[in-house]
Amino acid sequence: MGKLKVGVIGCGSIAQHRHLPEYAMNQNVQIIAVCDVVEERAQEVAEKYGAKVYTNYEELLQSGEVDAVSVCTPNYLHAPISIIALNAGVHVLCEKPIATSKEEAQAMIESAEKNGKKLMIAHNQRFVPSHQKARQLIENGELGKIYSFRTAFGHGGPEGWSVEGKEGWFFQKEKAFIGAMGDLGVHKTDLLRYLLGEEFVEVGAFIETSAKDFANVDDNAICVLKTESGIIGTLAASWSYVSKEDNSTIIYGEKAILRLEEDPTYSLVVQYATGESVNYKLGKIQSNENGGQVNSHIVEQFVESVVQEKEPPVNGEEGMKSLEVILAALRSNETKQITRV
Structure with missing residues (x-):
């Protein structure tokens, strides 16, 4: 199988210091696209990783260009974006907390199951x-x-x-x-x-x-x-x-x-x-x-669960509990x- 094609939605600190550097270090991954509502921010990050820029996450998710995404947005968007991604057949690594309510978390878990896709929550x-x-x-x-x-x-x-x-x-x-x-x-x-x-x-x-x-x-x-x-x-x-x-x-x-x-x-x-x-x-x-440069193992675990088709160590259920x-x-x-x- 080729490299896992990945997109990062939300280009704030957690994306810049954890998700993107850890994807970049991973031999099984190719960073394809980044998305942020602030276009300059997305642009800056994209240049660093040779990625395509999006300002609209739905466009990125419907593009068919990525196999998996990290959702690094404000908390209230975790569930809506993750659900659209899973329904589009894209694996999701979502920042914590999983969502803002139990109902939202359950909806995310159901979307992952229904679409046979991985959902992992970034509890490092x-x-x-x-x-x-x-x-x-x-x-x-x-x-x-x-x-x-x-x-x-x-x-x-x-x-x-x-x-x-x-x-x-x-x-x-x-x-x-x-x-x-x-x-x-x-x-x-x-x-x-x-x-x-x-x-x-x-x-x-x-x-x-x-x-x-x-x-x-x-x-x-x-x-x-x-x-x-x-x-x-x-x-x-x-x-x-x-x-x-x-x-x-x-x-x-x-x-x-x-x-x-x-x-x-x-x-x-x-x-x-x-x-x-x-x-x-x-x-x-x-x-x-320490500049956050210690590997959190989150991306590595997520990629491994997708590539080896196994349950992520912190799945939606764990995130919800x-x-x-x-x-x-x-x-x-x-x-x-x-x-x-």
């Missing part, structure tokens, strides 16, 4: 080496019974790295639907579901806009989560960590504590109940700080009650 936290190692340790029973966890994802906010700064869609509720919870929180619910191997059943949340007076979406959220077996913990998502970003997770079990991406040198530290501790140096997590936890958190914040997922 699963592919961070320390997170993969932690999952292995948990699966192998190294921690024994798991009691609790805490996880955080915070930085100074997207205005620092998004192509449009403060004017960007991230801060506009009608385009983004949610703020830090959709940008960062959903990554962490996905990670915890992956690490713990369980679904969340209940959520309580406080969700505020405290740092960004120009935004009408949340920039600080704290959630309390409970899994089906009764593991409880907290999740913080924030755009108000003004110095160093935090992307850490700690898991407390009966035999050991796992500290993930917390120590600057060791991406995984295992502290056993016996008092001994083991440090793993497993390569850095992707962050906006991770979104549902966030939707429950929003309901909890509104009703001031613990909410079932």
Whole structure:
């Protein structure tokens, strides 16, 4: 089979720093087309990758020129564009969160099934080496019974790295639907579901806009989560960590504590109940700080699932389950009650 012909819809920061460079690095891929409503932006990116320019995504999808696309648009367009793509017989790699509602997510999943096409959601936290190692340790029973966890994802906010700064869609509720919870929180619910191997059943949340007076979406959220077996913990998502970003997770079990991406040198530290501790140096997590040049493995996994005709590791169902936890958190914040997922 020839190379996979790929298009990228939306040429903002995530496309420029992750999707396009990772497609370009992939031997199985040819970047055919890019699309953005801002023509100059599309033009600039297209020149770099020798791609054709579109300003209308429907034209790109109906062109028959691409086998697969990345959807790197504001959140409110994830579902509409993905569905049109899947119905046009094009495989889809969609940025997170999958969509803005459960109904939209289900419609995307149905379109993928109906058309026999791949749908993958770009939850890259699963592919961070320390997170993969932690999952292995948990699966192998190294921690024994798991009691609790805490996880955080915070930085100074997207205005620092998004192509449009403060004017960007991230801060506009009608385009983004949610703020830090959709940008960062959903990554962490996905990670915890992956690490713990369980679904969340209940959520309580406080969700505020405290740092960004120009935004009408949340920039600080704290959630309390409970899994089906009764593991409880907290999740913080924030755009108000003004110095160093935090992307850490700690898991407390009966035999050991796992500290993930917390120590600057060791991406995984295992502290056993016996008092001994083991440090793993497993390569850095992707962050906006190191220029984002660490391979997120998302594109590689997506391309592999298309080429080898296998189920993507983060399919639509997984994306929807991770979104549902966030939707429950929003309901909890509104009703001031613990909410079932």
